[in-house]
Every structure is written in structure tokens, then in C-alpha cells.
Amino acid sequence: xxxxxxxxxxxxxxxxxxxxxxRYGIATRGDLLRWARRDSxxxxxxxxxxxxxxxxxxxxPYLTALVAAQTQAEVSAVxxxxxxxxxxxxxxxxxxxxxxxxxxxxxxGAAKGSPPKLLMExxxxxxxxxxxxxxxxxxxLRAEYDPAPSPDRPSPGQTRASSGLPPAPxxxxxxxxxxxx
Numbered sequence: 001x002x003x004x005x006x007x008x009x010x011x012x013x014x015x016x017x018x019x020x021x022x023r024y025g026i027a028t029r030g031d032l033l034r035w036a037r038r039d040s041x042x043x044x045x046x047x048x049x050x051x052x053x054x055x056x057x058x059x060x061p062y063l064t065a066l067v068a069a070q071t072q073a074e075v076s077a078v079x080x081x082x083x084x085x086x087x088x089x090x091x092x093x094x095x096x097x098x099x100x101x102x103x104x105x106x107x108x109g110a111a112k113g114s115p116p117k118l119l120m121e122x123x124x125x126x127x128x129x130x131x132x133x134x135x136x137x138x139x140x141l142r143a144e145y146d147p148a149p150s151p152d153r154p155s156p157g158q159t160r161a162s163s164g165l166p167p168a169p170x171x172x173x174x175x176x177x178x179x180x181x
Contacts, residue, residue, distance in 0.1 A: 057085065072144040079137045083130050090126050097123035 014022075021028040027035075065078045101107045101119035110116040 072140050076137050076141050079133065083133055087130055090130055094123040094126045097126065
């Protein structure tokens, strides 16, 4: 005969979500999604949605071009083309997430961390992906084409006197009394 506590502690074959759910007595992610699928069957029969995932973009030309790139300008050209191609899809996903957050006015007065606020945050972040990638690309281009001048050395072929700027002031001693020991 099996010990009665054995089932309670037997987590073989369970994932972390199932173990945590059992510990706290809550439904798993899988449970919630299964119940929602069951309860939405009549709705989906009236409003059929595509079962296939959204079309997957063909990244082969971008990856081939990236491997062949020799300069930062060439990498940037590939990156910018990819971002331009992905922007409509990212915008569409963001627009849907905003609409889901605003469904039946639930976003009005919603608390931070609530589902409508999280959906709005997700909408914003879906567009942030492209903005961050664009920022990284521009930073790489700036490092290549417009690096910050070194403050301690004049640029080659240019002396401080010929730069049109006055010379740096000499180091002055600190004003006020000197601390005594």
C-alpha cells in the first residue's frame, strides 16, 4: 500500500506551473486556457478566426545580407530594411492590444498591474522593440561616422590655437582657507 503523503509530494512529470498551482491551490495557466477554450466554442463558431499563425517573414535575405556585410553602413541598411518591413505587423499587434485593453471601457480607472494596464504596456513594448533596435543601429552609425571628440587630445592636423577656441584656463588653487591639520 502506498503512503498517503506520496501523491502530495510526487512531482514526477509535473512542470513548475503545476507544482506551484498545487501548492497554492490555484489553477494553472493550462487550466485557465483550457476552460476559456471550452467556454468560447460557441462564440468562435459564430466568429471563426484563422487557426494558422500569422505569416512568418522570410528572414533568409536579411540574414544572407547581414553575413555578407563588410561595413557598419551595410549592416545598418539591412537592419533598417528589416525594421521597415516588420513595422506594419508590430503596429497591428500593438493596435489589437490597445483595443483589447479598452474593451468595454475596462481601462478607465484601472489599477496599475491590472489586465488592461498590462495590455497597454504590452502594446507599447511591442513597438519599443523596433525603436530600441533603431536606437542601437543609430548608435553604431554615430560611432562610425560621428564619434565624440576626445577631450584631452586635439584631432589630427588640428592644434588648439587653430581651432578658434581660447586655450583652457590654467588650474587655479581652490578658493578659501586651507584645512589645517
